[in-house]
Amino acid sequence: MTVAAPDIAIEVKGLTKSFNGREVVHDLSMQVKRGSIYGFLGPNGSGKTTTIRMLCGLLTPDSGEGTCLGFDIRRDADKIKRQVGYMTQRFSLYQDLSVRENLEFVARLYGVRDAPAAAREMIGRLGLSGRENQLAGELSGGWKQRLALGACTLPNPQLLLLDEPTAGVDPKARRDFWNEIHGLAAEGLTVLVSTHYMDEAERCHEIAYIAYGNLLAHGTVDEVIAQSALATYVVTGEGLGALAHELAGRSGVDMVAPFGTSLHISGRDHAALEATIAPYRSRTGQHWQHGAPSLEDVFIELMSRTRDNFQ
């Protein structure tokens, strides 16, 4: 395979992987730009982690090829690994070491010349000043996660893998975390992140939706919404529960979903959807508006379509 252009961090073609005779990633091709934040979404067990691990040589594909940071994902896995920071779902630092001790330990492990200085700098960057002597195990969830981010970026990786990094973290801490990720990406770090949160997907430069081993959609959020070709109506007013019940499963109606005080009704066959909803639109007490589908509408519709193919 030819060496990827310098502004491309990852380029892979036809990646396939099976475990125990079951294919969990099927013929996946994709490209990730350097300095971008690339989000992976999809149902549990759909192959996101397996994909991310293959993209950076942590796992060898059964077939397919590609490059990561200019290295071959099959032949140069060791070289890639040295450039990768990996933050897993589980807190993997020493609970009974302090914030400073943990960071110094990581710095030494990676051969950073002045480990105390590197740890000090990271403590400042993460806003952990004043907490440096606190035991890692005594930090709140949000601070633990910041420390984990600090530890995996301290060796200055070029690629950062984040596996559901904000599961169980409060909204303020999540926002701070994402601001930090954007800061790192602006400095040139490429970030691959798996998430189940729609608001996080919307904060990625590009996203990929993987279901049951297949890459079903990818691009910017706007591109993924546009590709879906889904027509969506947003209905507000009274009796939305009954309306949802009446419309579910009717011709042209692929999805009915309540969103707060409104109901989203979506379908791919625009003509059939229009015909079905026509008699309902003149009802008093309900207001219909043609709206853009949300990312969640698109993902739920994609998922409902593929589950049948998989089972």
Ligand SMILES: Nc1ncnc2c1ncn2[C@@H]1O[C@H](COP(=O)(O)OP(=O)(O)OP(=O)(O)O)[C@@H](O)[C@H]1O
């Ligand atoms: N080392 C392994 N050996 C056997 N099966 C595996 C291995 N790693 C993953 N799998 C299986 O492959 C499938 C895909 O797993 P993967 O972790 O990639 O999914 P995921 O989309 O990241 O899931 P989640 O959202 O739950 O983290 C699952 O059925 C999982 O059990």
